[in-house]
Amino acid sequence: MSLLMPETADHDLLELLTGAPFRAPYLAEVLDWITRAARDDHERGRSRSESLPGEVVRRLEAYSRTFELGARELAERMADARSALAAVVHHHYVGLLLKDSPDDHRHGQVVSGASLRRLATAVGRGRAISGGRATVVIVHGPASTSVYRPVSRDHAHHLKLSARKDKEGAARLAETVTAILARHVRMADWSDPVGGGVEVEARSHLVAVSWRSTHDDARSWIDDGTRDLCIAALNHRGHTVTVSADGTLRIHPPL
Structure with missing residues (x-):
């Protein structure tokens, strides 16, 4: 079965323009005014085009x-919308941020x-x-930068x-992870915005451990040995820990 979407038409262009962000707020009103005037003339048989969208x-x-x-x-937005219609010709895509690590590639977002x-259309044909x-x-x-590659419906579902x-x-x-670390280090407490602590966060397919504080430097938990203690405690319980470029600890669920 072909992945290609049906042939683009005027109503597809209008749908994109209706949802497009305009710098000039009155353009939405202009679009509505032109649409209503065209509808009135079309219903009275005074339209030059065979279809109302046309x-x-x-x-416009x-x-x-x-x-x-x-x-x-x-004119710019119409050109952006036409460019989007020409570029996006499939039903399903999976997107990947180029700055992601190789471990993240299988977790691309399906759109x-x-x-x-x-x-x-929103970002414009230049981007x-x-x-x-x-x-x-x-x-x-x-x-x-994000790259979106087309996938089949079954693959998107999977x-x-x-x-x-x-x-x-x-x-x-x-x-x-929270239960393990809470026995050894001070954990972040959202009810205490002043005190710092270790924060555990589930991120789609992994767990991130970092230091949260309103006044301490990001390196404070490195300098005082807290991060090393977290790594040791997690390794002792059989978890593999990696350190990202920003110092955050990453723990992946077992395969």
Whole structure:
């Protein structure tokens, strides 16, 4: 079965424009005004286009070529939406942040083609780029880029189930890690915003252990030996601990 979405049409473009973020707040009203005027003329048989979406798009294009308020931004947004429609042609994608470690690659987020189209329209064609093998690249910033590759419906379903299983496993592991560390170190207490402590957090498919404090330096738990004590306590109970670039401890559930 083909993964390709049905042929794009004017109503797809209008859906993207309706949900697109406009810098000029009045453009949403312009879009609504043009849509209502086109609907009235279409119902009275005075439309130049065969379909109502086609007539709305024709009038939006005409408006975008004028010197009216917001015309230039409307033209830009229409170009962004058309670029998104051309780039995102599959039903399901899995996205990966390029800054993620190799261990994170199997845990990419599954998104629908419709959601990716909206994202590509929102960030603009300058930051939403067609890649090789039907991938879509979204540039978030100088050091953050996501690559979305198309997957089949069955594969997307499998990835969602796997992610749910990983999340549940990470939640159980976080409870275990908290119980182990609470015997040896001071834990973070959300009711005490001043005092510092070790914080345990379940993150989708792993558990992160870090130091939380409003006044201590991030290196304080390293300098006083607290982090080493956490590593030793977890290793003693059979858990493998790795240290990320920012000093956070990472513990993966057993395979």
